[in-house]
Amino acid sequence: TQLLEQSPQFLSIQEGENLTVYCNSSSVFSSLQWYRQEPGEGPVLLVTVVTGGEVKKLKRLTFQFGDARKDSSLHITAAQPGDTGLYLCAGAIFGNAGNMLTFGGGTRLMVKP
Amino acid sequence: KAGVTQTPRYLIKTRGQQVTLSCSPISGHRSVSWYQQTPGQGLQFLFEYFSETQRNKGNFPGRFSGRQFSNSRSEMNVSTLELGDSALYLCASSRVLAGSTDTQYFGPGTRLTVL
Numbered sequence: 001t002q003l004l005e006q007s008p009q010f011l012s013i014q015e016g017e018n019l020t021v022y023c024n025s026s027s028v029f030s031s032l033q034w035y036r037q038e039p040g041e042g043p044v045l046l047v048t049v050v051t052g053g054e055v056k057k058l059k060r061l062t063f064q065f066g067d068a069r070k071d072s073s074l075h076i077t078a079a080q081p082g083d084t085g086l087y088l089c090a091g092a093i094f095g096n097a098g099n100m101l102t103f104g105g106g107t108r109l110m111v112k113p
Numbered sequence: 114k115a116g117v118t119q120t121p122r123y124l125i126k127t128r129g130q131q132v133t134l135s136c137s138p139i140s141g142h143r144s145v146s147w148y149q150q151t152p153g154q155g156l157q158f159l160f161e162y163f164s165e166t167q168r169n170k171g172n173f174p175g176r177f178s179g180r181q182f183s184n185s186r187s188e189m190n191v192s193t194l195e196l197g198d199s200a201l202y203l204c205a206s207s208r209v210l211a212g213s214t215d216t217q218y219f220g221p222g223t224r225l226t227v228l
Contacts, residue, residue: 033216042117042203042219043156088156090217098168099144099207099217103156 003027006089006104013079014112021074021087021107029091032072033101034063037086046074079111115140117206117220125226131192134223138185138206144168145187146217147179150201159202162187163209191225199227 004025013019023032031050035043047056049065049072056063060083062075072089086108090101118137126132138145146169147159158171162181179189185206191198201224205217 031216035219040201040222040224042205042221045216045218048216090156098161098163099146099205099209099215100158100161100169100171101146101148101205101217102158103148105155 003093003102004089004091004104006107008107009105010108010110012110012112015080016078017111019076019079019109021089021109022071023073023089023091023104024071025091025102026070027091027093027102028069029093030069032065032069032089032091034072034074035088035090037088037106043088076109079109081111081113084109084111117204117218119202119204119220119223121223122221123224123226125228126194127228128194128196130194131190132194132225133188133190134202134204134225136187136189136204136206136220138187138204139218141208142206142218143185143209144207144215145181145185146205146207147187147189148203148205149173150203150222151199156203159189194227196227198225200225 033048034046037043047063052067052069054065060077089104144163146161150156161169165181181187201222203222204220207215207217
């Protein structure tokens with residue numbers, strides 16, 4: 001059982017469409033990070049959210065951290081083929097010492113031109 | 114600032130052998146974490162090292178071990194390799210903040226194939 005449930009697992013959309021990826025848990029996180037990974041490479045950090053209710057924007061990407069710090073979402077507006085990749089959420093469980101991240105299962109996004 | 118580097122990038126071993134992977138963190142980062150990524154299990158935490166000490170450990174057998182040197186560089190070792198150890202092994206480094214976790218930055222990974 002994944003501690004951090006990420007949905008959907010797969011998403012195939014047309015260029016210009018909007019999409020939202022969700023990350024949910026019963027655990028409280030002290031921080032939550034979103035990464036994007038290309039095949040054969042390591043995850044690249046997109047954003048870190050630390051405050052409940054926080055919203056961060058990165059161009060066409062909007063990240064939200066739930067008020068209770070148990071969930072997060074990533075919304076992409078007007079998706080482009082360059083957004084194609086594996087999106088991963090990862091949380092640092094509140095109360096755990098150190099830098100141990102729990103990852104969601106990932107969302108594989110394909111944006112078709 | 115240079116990113117996290119991992120060597121080698123690709124490795125092919127046979128069952129029963131052992132392997133050592135290396136990770137150099139971002140300059141100034143003192144915490145190094147290791148993760149295993151497989152298609153079936155996704156990204157799973159192996160262990161974290163800080164000040165040459167293992168600070169956290171995931172649910173992996175004792176065949177997986179690691180260490181950290183005084184310059185914060187880290188190595189992980191897998192002994193008696195099994196087919197299921199084939200994976201992308203990722204290293205991540207971060208600063209150490211008092212009382213909280215810090216963002217982790219990942220290297221490109223080492224692709225290990227066990228035949």
